Amino acid sequence: MSSQCSDNYTGKAPAVWPAKVNQIPKEVFGDEALFEEELKKIFYGDCWHVVGHFAEIPNAGDFKTFDLGRVPLLISRGKDNQVRVFFNSCTHRGNQLEVATSGNRKEFECPYHRWLFSLEGALTACPGSKEFAPDFKQENFGLMEVKSAQFMGIIFVTMGKNTPPLTEWLGEIVPPTLSTLLGGDGRLKLLGYQKVRYDSNWKGYNDNDGYHAPMLHTAFRLLNWQGGTTGFQRMTKNGHVVFEAELKAIQNNGFVNDPSLVEFKGSDPAKGSRIVQFFPATVMVKHLDIINLRFAMARSHDVTEVHYAYFAHEDDDEAMIQHRIRQSSNLLGPCGMISMEDAAIFQRIHIGNQTPGFAEFQKGVTSLSEIPMDVKQNDETGNLPRWEHYRKVMGFKREGEK
Template sequence: MNAPSNPLKDVFEWPAAINEVPKEVFLREDIYKLELEKLFYGPVWHPVAHVSEVPNVGDYKTSYLGEKSILVIHGEDGQVRVFQNACTHRGTELVTGFMGNKTEFECPYHRWIFDSKGDLRVCPGEEDFPEDFTKKKFGLAEITTENFFGLLFVTLDPDNAPTLESYLGRTAEHLQAVMGGDGRLKLMGYQKVIYNANWKAYRDNDGYHPPLLHAAFRLLNWQGGKGFCVVEPNGNIALVSQLKEAAKTGFLKDESILEFRDVNPEQGSYVVAPSLMTVATKHLDMINLRFPMPRGVGKTEVHWAYFSHADDSEEMVKHRLNQSSNLLGPSGLVSLEDAAVFHRIQRAATTSPKNSYFLKGIVEGFDAANGAQNDEVANTVFWEYYRKTLGFPRTEAQNN
């Protein structure tokens, strides 16, 4: 991962200051291609599904890793595997729907059939194939996967990737907490959204903005309490905050969505970003995993998956469901306005000034590894990881 080659390093200047980011990175196709190669297909772990999304044999889900179509299948042997979603004959995308259940995956082009373990079972006209043909060689291409309390992380470069443990670092314990401590989650449903914004504009959502951008915080007089933010050198973060009870202002017809039932208000809000883009959140009783994927340089698709816990009563499931998309989702009470900001950053990316700035918490000698939960310190750590991984030298380094 050190000193990577970067064909763009001489045509692109990175500002000298640690808290400045050139807005060109939200716009350039060539940079986007480099990101796919170095980050999405490089030695980096990406969460793509939780096993509770595919609880039964034959359950499957499709997604994207960068721009690669992928397929998650619960195999007949009980194992959940992640494959490249392409027929191994001529490369036809094998599954086109989002999710379902089947034990045979048939390619429509020449009717090859794969089983739920990815093995090739049927090839029409096989008797006319070359003598050395063997079905064994043509199983679906499996992607290296690690399971962290049910959350499946994949990498396309396992030889050079760090262990998942070291990749997660100090975010691991908080990620585990979001997933109920034991990972025994139950899928309640999804909301999907496409933002017309570069994936990094989405990813850069900071801890400074929530009470300022989101009107619900003001309308409910809902102030956050103490908290902390651990930041790993790869920009992965865990942000844990105390949540005080929101004031009963009469603003909401049904104030039960603000209730704490199975949560210690001292740790009422967890926001954990255990990888490049994925965010795991436990806010009050709501548990969600956001699976974002870049869909081109100016577009980001996000699948918000909402969960209950396997031990929940029916009443608790209802409460979590009610809280889920109503509170924190693409159109949730405390997150609704984010979409507008992502779009507006993208639309104005060519305007002056040419850099964007991170300022809150950036004071002399700030502690980058342990920020406050309401500043922009963690963003600077991610951008430093990004700059180094892609291989952009800082301007001052070029001048020396």
């Protein structure tokens, strides 16, 4: 029998969520006004956001730009080798300072009135300053720095006033998997980017679960990757999810003409797949010998842009680098043979959720009132702590809650 919708559909996210913890109001994906609230409470709030990795800017003068919500950032490596994150805005009249996505500079010059900033953010020249306002002091007009912290080279920023320290925010279960994912020490070498624009809300993009992988991705089945027995899925109360899964060496079942592509040359074959999903929107993956950090930007309620950055390790020999390039250029991401379906799903999740009712989580649900913290590798319940954290940060009440 089909189910019925009783209330008028408005497309607006309800202020009160159902008492059942496995029901997410679908309107949260398509509500344009809600996105403005998310910018304030999450992206500009008391939360750490991943904006890059040191290996993207390895040399003094290297920089990259990034957007946190609508806030433009400039990430620069100074002559002192320190990485700093600035607002990408001239301290004079607010002109966007750097327009390139990345590059190398001796200094940053605003073309409007030729104000000049050092790589470390100091204002070093400002033509005509003798006629500036009486209280003008050049040393007060350095670039505005954003609070940042790093873990094995991953650059985190926050604009919140009450954000907990990064180590506390990461918690205990994230660092072990994350450090292995980063080659043990984060000494990475950038191989390049695949950049993609998804017609999807950022929450749909980051709602991939442990249940879908062997179901959606036919290639996982064809390659006999069905999870194994030594894997796990763990979550933190503030919305991070960590996966480790076994990838058995493939038996050539005739599906693959050139099996060298899916060879595993790394050192930990028992756990060929590791994933860290940070709240709110960053995913990092090590799959076979691919090291892939996905820098996500929530552009609007219906567009999410993701820069898939791929890395080698600094200690790799030339053969290993070539192997990583080959795997990285073919398997994951928006052009990858084993998981490109995700891209199609992000769009369909977004379209399909512009309908009444709830996104219903089922696989692994054992209680309708308790947020599960102990789940299996292929459960979808691992996403519920993240949804609960989201609900609390956004201030949505539950039915029956005061």
